[in-house]
Amino acid sequence: MKQFLIMAMLASLTLNAGNIERGVDRSNLDPAVSPGENFYLYACGGWMKAHPLDPQYARFGTFDQLAENSREQVKDIITSLGTGNQQGSIRQKVGDLYAMGMDSVRLNNEGGAALTADLAIIKNAKPADFTRLVARLQRGVSSPFFDGSVMADLKSSNENLFYLTQGGIGMGDRDYYLDNDKNTAAVRQAYVDYINRLFVLTGSKKGAAKKAAANVMKIETELAQVAMTREQTRDYSRLYNIMSLDELKNRYQGINWEQYFGEMGCTVKRVCVFQPASLACVSNMLQNYKENVIKDYLAFKYIDAAAPYLSDDFVQVHFDFYSRAMSGKKVMQPRWKRALNVPNTLLGEAVGQLYVEKYFPAESKKKMQRLVDNLKVALGEHIASLTWMSPKTKVNALVKLNSFTVKIGYPDKWRDYSGLAIDASKPYWENVKQARTFLADYEISQLDKPVDKERWYMTPQTVNAYYEPSSNEICFPAGILQKPYFDPEADDAVNYGAIGVVIGHEMTHGFDDQGRNFDHNGNMVDWWTAEDAEQFKVLASKLGAQYSAEIVADDVHANGEYTMGENIADHGGLRVAYSAFKKTAQGKADEAIDGFTPDQRFFLSYANVWAANITKEEILRRTKVDPHSLGVNRVNVAIRNLEPFFKAFNVHSGDKMWRAPEDRVIIW
Ligand SMILES: [Zn+2]
Structure with a gap:
């Protein structure tokens, strides 16, 4: 015994007992560099020379290579679904969403028409409606001014809590608005050009587009000025500011909180305000800024979110800024990759379920x-x-x-997408928007429920892994295995x-x-x-x-x-x-x-x-x-x-x- x-x-300690061994791939190395000189170049130089950067990428490495393999696998699954499936079935939703993204003729015919109705709503809004519009966009479309979300209470991890966090700046970090070095200034100028071009594409005259871009930059720059630095946002004790609804109403009177939570579809008694200074700035803007400044900003946030799902001119302008100017990518991803990302993200677990059936051997879970x-x-x-x-x-x-909870491969309980309709007779963006709102509403609906400890924060086909502090769990999706x-x-x-x-x-x-x-x-x-x-x-x-x-x-x-x-x-x-x-x-x-x-x-x-x-x-x-x-x-x-x-x-x-x-x- x-x-x-x-x-x-x-x-149990040896993973590969009895199997053939595969060692290190020598071709990855650069023998011309000594390990004591630069170990990274010694170990990876051969790989780097053999894989010159494809202009589709700003960075491409072995990690991305695996993500590409996973993408090919997902492509196999999704393209095999085709169209003409039974209305309301998962196959129909995934297949139709992909097919709409591939239909360049229709997309180019429709241009920016899918935006017309929503942009008219923004244009005709009265200041009394502004908070409702902000909340409407925050339900899955964009995050104008700030962001509202539901997550576990940092101090009571079985309960959910509504969080208000800083946001609203398109370049992602305050330094892009405030730094004056040459590289940052060039990105900032490209952003102004981008805003300008989006307004022109949606029918603004040149002069009006220029003015609108200046209005957007005015708001975003002020948001950047009061925003916490990215280092400060890492300190949870500093972020955890609980306020009652009354306190919220008192402190930030420029925001109509009844309207906000009404549009969000939830009732709150208390919230957590991560960055009080940022919210104070927003409250002041909504109360005191000229109507047209606020409207230009909201319109931009909306067009910016929709651009990747419209005709090629919108897609190109979006690429030129976010991918070319910010990241140095030279060439856009082929259409199939862009189209694939949409159902792969918005119906992620539905695709994931098909993915693990086909590509994840049960044995892998045990070994992992x-x-x-x-x-x-x-x-x-x-x-x-x-x-x-x-x-x-x-x-x-x-x-x-x-006490770690360990999640491997795929969830035991899958997400239910039965409440989401994908209707191919409507424009692509309309469907994307509906799906995103469906997902955002799901998150908000969790507010009154205990925290769902079984849910996954990544899809199974994702090539990545995570640790979640509020549930003390580590998770390794099938994609990385x-x-x-x-x-x-x-x-x-x-x-x-x-x-x-x-x-x-x-x-x-x-x-x-x-x-x-x-x-x-x-x-x-x-x-x-x-x-x-x-x-x-x-x-x-x-x-x-x-x-x-x-x-x-x-x-x-x-x-x-x-x-x-x-x-x-x-x-x-x-x-x-x-x-x-x-x-x-x-x-x-x-x-x-x-x-x-x-x-x-x-x-x-x-x-x-x-x-x-x-x-x-x-x-x-x-x-x-x-x-x-x-x-x-x-x-x-x-x-x-x-x-x-x-x-x-x-x-x-x-x-x-x-x-x-x-x-x-x-x-x-
Ligand atoms: Zn990490």
């Missing part, structure tokens, strides 16, 4: 569960052995770790270096600078001793400084503060996956495959996850709006905190990749 148990444990269990054990051991944390806080950390991230027939080093780090990354989010503020039940409760919290902050800021020291383009530095949560997650993910890997038979055996030791294969596999080419525009854009570090830093900055990396590649003092032991950080 004893022997059986040991065998069983070994089998085993990996997750191994990572959990390793993270538990790390927590127990931390030298900077007291036993008291460790107990709470372990309770949290052991494919080669090269997850390959049951590959070498353990390859699996632990890729999907293993992804698992460790999501787990560590539960303990990053945001996640650590939530307890095992998903409530914002402080479970730390004051000294431990202080220690954590010291270590985190040391890690942040490692990233901020990196230059991403020109003289722009990486933002270690904004990317803090993701960097901590990468840090923990790497360390924990490495420890879990070292418990496998292969991790222990120290046998080379294709000339690489197990440790070398682990780090190469990790680096290959981030192999990518990227435009300079996209580097600058992501540095402003993406909480993740760039691929090169996710590799080169992160791995230099791991002693085994230096050993594996014989990196020494004097090498560029070297980091002295006293400068390394160990948090998790």
Whole structure:
């Protein structure tokens, strides 16, 4: 019996027992670069040369390659549905929505006609109707001025709460409106041109369009000026401002709250206002600004949301700004990709259900569960052995770790789309708008219900994973459980270096600078001793400084503060996956495959996850709006905190990749 148990444990630690092994792909490497000089280029340079950036993309890497494979799979499913299916069936809804997006002749004939009625409503509105219009747009179309949404109460995770958050700025971050460097100023000018062109396309005369664009910029710039910085928005304790409905009415009198919640279709007694200063600014605008300024802004928000679903001239103008000017893309995606995204997003779980039936082997779920269990054990051991944390806080950390809900592959309960009608006799945009409103109304309808712990926040076909603090759950959709991230027939080093780090990354989010503020039940409760919290902050800021020291383009530095949560997650993910890997038979055996030791294969596999080419525009854009570090830093900055990396590649003092032991950080 004893022997059986040991065998069983070994089998459970080793993913690929008995199978053929696939190691690291040598062609990904650039042997001309030494690992001690630039590990990222050494590990990924071959891949980067072999995959010059396709002009359709602003960034393309192995991650995107897998997303493309998933897209091909979804295409197979959706195109096989065809049209002419029974009205009201899922096949009809998905198939017709795709077919409408593909019908370029009809789309170009209709032009912007689908907007006429709604734009007339905005044009003829009286100031007394403005709040209703704002709420109407917020139901799935756009987020003028601010955003309203329903999510779990941060301090009472079984109950839902209505949140009011800052929004209304089309470029996504305040810095685009306020920074005056050359690159940002160029993007801002392109945005003004974009607004202008949209108004011209919907029939405004040149002079009027120019004036309207100035009005839109006036509002958005003021919203940007009072907006919290992206670093500030990461601090939940600062965001959690509960107000009663009476208080809301008192404080923000320019917004008609009865009208707002009436249009939203919900009754609230209390709300959470994330950014009070922003809402005060909106209230003032709605009360004091000239009618035509508000109307120009609302009209723009509406046209901007609809543009991708109209005739080619609208689509082109939208592409020229968001994809070309902001990201550096040269060529638009082919129509089929754009058309596919629509049912794949709006009827995401319906497509997902078909997807997992066809592409997700039941066996994968079991194997993934085993990996997750191994990572959990390793993270538990790390927590127990931390030298900077007291036993008291460790107990709470372990309770949290052991309370993780793990979701793998696809949900047990699927979304019901029976209330959504897709009617091919109506314009494409009309159908898209209806579907988006249907989804937004579903979210709002959750307000009076307990939080649905079974729901998924990503569709199964998504190539990604997440941690959700309010439910303390980690989720790995079927889409990411494919080669090269997850390959049951590959070498353990390859699996632990890729999907293993992804698992460790999501787990560590539960303990990053945001996640650590939530307890095992998903409530914002402080479970730390004051000294431990202080220690954590010291270590985190040391890690942040490692990233901020990196230059991403020109003289722009990486933002270690904004990317803090993701960097901590990468840090923990790497360390924990490495420890879990070292418990496998292969991790222990120290046998080379294709000339690489197990440790070398682990780090190469990790680096290959981030192999990518990227435009300079996209580097600058992501540095402003993406909480993740760039691929090169996710590799080169992160791995230099791991002693085994230096050993594996014989990196020494004097090498560029070297980091002295006293400068390394160990948090998790
Ligand atoms: Zn993350």
